Every structure is written in structure tokens, then in C-alpha cells.
Amino acid sequence: MKHQKMKWFTLVLAMSAVLMLGACKKKAAPPPPPAPPPPAPTASLSANPNTVQQGQSTTLTWETTGATDVSIDGIGAVQPSGSQQVTPAESTTYHLTAKGAGGTQEATARVTVTQSAPPTATAPSPTEEDLFASSIKDIYFDYDKSEIRGDQQSSIQADAQFLSQHSNVNFTVEGHCDERGSTEYNLALGDQRAVSVKTALTQAGVPVSRIKTISYGKEKPFCTESNEACWQQNRRGHFVYQK
């Protein structure tokens, strides 16, 4: 009985071995390829220098291998390898396409053209409003005070200087207060702060006709936390450009 079982086992093993070998054999011996595939083309493109001023030229250098048909957009068909001078009017991305039997390869090179000095003047310059926003410094106050603090005098002088250089700028000084204390008193205090700034600027030579004042008291805080850093932000004379 045991012997018969062993025989069956050997038979099954032998059959599966035959089947596997047969299957393997078919794969292991494919027909040889008719020809090796042509290698894929390679391509590189560079510009030197890659940043030029407007009107200046730069040299494009490219190299390809395995390509039969090489072209650069905007230039046309070119030699497989070479270089050429170009003078782009504006920033340009040069695009090389190398086609060969093995496929297609692409390469790009970016040339950035910077505006030369004269065109800068014709480009949209920052408006007076932008300059106002970036140059004018707000004036900060001590608690419950409307006198200009010593450390704010330099801001006043700088503001006055800017305003004398831009003599057609009219503006509003907003008086702001921190959240402490009474609504009504803070509005009066904010008014006094705005007037203080106006007076200081007038004394520094800014014509009074260009300055409006308004108080916001504690109605329009810049910062809404309840700590000294925030309160200091809110105790200020804030400049607003008048269109």
C-alpha cells in the first residue's frame, strides 16, 4: 500500500517536471531579433550667457547624437551639433528637437533678457501713492498722551522731508487709541493726536492745506489683542493718502 502511494507520487512529480521543462524551453529560445534597435538620440542645448541685457547677444550651443533631423524653434533646421549667436528681444526659451531612428529627444535653454536702463524710465513707475505708502512713517504715542514723543521726531522729520519732495500729495492723519478707557474720551484723545501730528508737520514746513485730520478713537484698531505690544500699535497717528 505504502509502496503504491510512493509510485503515484513519483509519477505526478515526473509529469509536472516534464510540463515545466517543456514550458521553459519555449521561452528560453526566442528567435534572434532581426536587428538591434537604433540607440535613442541624445540632445543638449545651452545658452552662454543665459542672462543678457536687451540688445546684447548670447551664444546657443547644442550637441546631439543619433539624430538625423535637428531643429531649433525660431531658428529652423541646424547641424546635429553646433553653436549660433542669437539676439532675443525678450526673454526666450529656445527649444531643440532632435529626431532620429531611435525616437525624438528635446532640450531647452532659457535666455533671460533684462530691461536696459533707458526702458526702466518708460516702464510703469511706482505711483506717488505707492511711494507714500512705503516712505511715510506713522507716529506712535504714549498712553493717554498726545504729545509727539522724542523717539518719534525722526519719523516726523522724515515724513516732512518726503512731503516737501512730493508737494502735490494731500493726506489725512488718523488719530487712533488703544482699547482701554472710554469710547468718548478716546475719540477726543485721538483727535488731539491727529492734530499734534498735523501741528508738528506744519512746523516742519508742510502747508496746512494739505493735511486733514480725523479721529477714530478706539473704533478701528490695527491690532486686537489685550497687551502692551498691541496697544502701542494702536496708539498712533496713521497717514492715509488722499486721492
Add this chain to the structure above:
Amino acid sequence: MIKRDLQRATYRITILSCSVSNFPKWIYDKVKLILRPTLRRRANALPILIGLLFCLAVTPANAQDWVRTGTSLGAEKVRLAVPDFKSSTSDAQNAALLKAFNDTLWNDLDNSGVVEMVSKSFYPLQVPGQPSDVTLPAWNSPPPNAAMLAFGNLGVMGGKVTVQGWLFDVKNTGTPQVLGKQYSDNGTEEAARFIAHKFADEIIFRLGGGIPGICESKIYFVSDRSGHKEIWVMDYDGSNQKQVTHQGSISLSPRVSPDGARLAFSSLTKSGWEIMMYSLDLNRMVGFPHLGGTNLSPAWSADGFKLAFSSSRSGTSQIYIADASGANLHRVTGNRGPDVSPVWNRKTGSQIAFVSGATGLPQVYTIESDGSNQQRMSDQGYAVSPAWAPNGQFLALSWIRKYGPGAPGSADLYLMDIASKQWVQLTHDGGRNDFPSWAPDGRHIVFQSSRSGKEEIWMMLADGTKIRQLTFTGRNTQPNWSWK
């Protein structure tokens, strides 16, 4: 009468403002004895100061600075029983209207400060709906032991609500009826509340020393719940809140005229802060001249002919007076600092209290309306928002007494006797408390407080008790109580 009540409240709280837990009762009694005559004679102000200093000296720094003890709580108040009104018809609307009526009447009487409400749990099982139902012995002896009984009935018929109400002096068994009233109006909850206010005012007028009740009065205030700060109005108990102005900018400091016909306020316009005028009769803005500068905090004179306000039209903010039309503008104060928040003495019509920053931190001053006799009232700290009591004797104000680094005092409401400049603290419960405004009865004060976490309107009795929140939506500030 009211003067005596407030004086009593005054020395009660003065005593309570020192901690009683730290020293023996005999000292406490002595302080009390010293304090008793001080409000009548100024010459005795020295002992009170010594007493107060002594109190402060023995009080540890971290002790609670006041204790509500329940001693000397003033005159016994009339015990008033108010059983729920009964239904007199079988209309389906009765239940809702009765609830609105009964709640309003109870709250009005409870808030009045002139009666002690007998708890409903002491009432007999059978409560009256009309005079023939009343059994006097069931009310005038314990457990209710009431002195007065208000009762009646309400019924809707044909869309109209009719209320009959009586007030009985239940100790006077011969002729108990003090008051009998009948009201009729449209069958709405608002009308039921309005009738309850009217009936409550009748009772308060008779039991409160002849001073009219305030249940029909209004409170104007600033609310940001529409997205902008606009002027709103509500009933004195916080119900019926309605938007008045639609300026779409920032509107502040509403002040209703004595006759209730106009509302002055300040608003941010294209030309800055200007005094604005709204007609409550016409429900629209009416003209008031634009003055230039920053114009703030209008205040009506008691005759309704003049407005005092703060204007910076000639530089620093100063107090000006103009006719209610804006004509005859003239300056009253001439201080260095900003002057703001004027309020008239409505008793004399000639004095103004205001806030000035002339000496640094803002302080409260009084001045004659012709600009003479300027007096500083607050001695220290940060004092703002004076409100002159209707009887002319007191100023309520918002005060941070201990102001400065290391003393983060909070803004609390104080009551100051104008003649003696003695003061008592009214609020102790935290938050920033500001903009007190007196009820026409001189017994109540409405104010703004941040004690709930954000600015809301609260009211209390003028001795600091019975504090109640009136607004809950948005931020609500600068309440102003109507004059009647």
C-alpha cells in the same frame, strides 16, 4: 425720601467697602457710628477718613475689598403679593397673553426696588381674579403676610384684549381697594406687555413715594449687530429691541431729548465726526449743522432747548453749547486737555459735568454753563462718563481709582455726592463698567459692562443691587435712559 434712601445706601456701602471680617465687631460698630452723621455735616469728614484709613490698614492686600452682610438694609419694604392674573374668557390666545402679562408685571414690580415680592409658594390655593374672590385673612397673615395684593384677570374677545387689575391694601379690611383699572388693546403679546408696564407703573407710583414708575420708559443704545455701530432702542426691561438709525458708518453716544421726540448722537461723516439729529416722531434724520472738527457726545438740557457737546473745531476738544437747532454756538470750557462727555444738572439746568484730560489722565469736573466755577470732582485715577442723577445731588461715573503700573484696577461705577465729593463704589463684579445713565425715577442705573466677556447693557438699582443683563446679541454699549 429718595435722598434718604440713597444716603442710607451710601453709608451702608461705605462701611461695607472695608473688610469686616478682620476686626472685632465693636470697631465696626464705632465706624458705623462715626459714619452715620457724616453725610449731613461735612465737618465730620475727618473721622470718616480716619475710620476708612484704619479699615484699609487692617485689611490684607489680597482680601476681598467688600462684603455684602445684610445689615442695615434700609427701610422695610412693602410686602406685595401678585398672584397670576386669571383668564376671563375662553379664547385660545389667552394662555400666551397671560404668560407675557404675568411675567412682565412680576418683573416690573420686582425690579422697581420699592416693594418686596412675596414668594408665590406662600400664596393660598385659591387666588382671586376679581374683588369678590378676595379673602383678606388668607393674605394679610402668615404665611404670605402681605401688606398689598395685586390681582386681576385678562381675556381676549374679538381680537381685543381686556385686562382688569386691582391693588388691595389687605391690612385695611374696611376699604381695602387702593386701585382698580381696566385696559383694552389689540390682542397681541406686545400689547399685553405694554398693559402690564402701565399697571405696574400705577402700583409703583402709589407704593414708591409718589415717584412715577419707569416701566414705560425706553433705553437707547449703540449696537454693532447690523455690522455697523448704529443706534438701537429697547424697552427698559430689555424686550422689544429695534434698530433706529441706518447711517452705515459709526454712530455713537445716543441722547434722547427730554420730550422723547428727538435723538441726538454723533456719527462719522465724510467731513468727520458730527452731531446728528434724528426725529423719533418722523422716523427720519433731521438737519443739524456740520461744525467741522471732531464733534462728540451731545447732551440735552432739561428744558430741551439746548445741547452741550464736545467740539474740536477750534483746536483741542472743548465743551460747547448750542441751541437744539445748532444756532448760537458758543464755547464753555477752555482747558488744555480734551474736554468731552458733558451732562447737564437737570435740576438746576445751569451746571454741566464733563470729563477733561487737562491734568493728564481724564478727570470729572463740574462747571456753570456760563463757563464759571470749574470744580474738579475726582481726585485720582481715570474718571470718565459722568451721569447726573435726576435729583441733582449725585454723579454716577466710571472710575479706575487705582490706576497705573502694578495696579490694574478695573473700571467700576461709583456714586459721588456732589456737595461733599464723597463716593461709594457701586459695581464690584469684574469687567469694565462704563456709561452709567439714570432712570427717570432716580432709583435705577443702566450701564455697559464687559463682565459677561463682551460689552453688553446691564441695569441695577442705584445702590448697586439687583443687577440684570438686558442685551445678549452683538456688542452693545453707551445706554441712554429716556427722561420719562
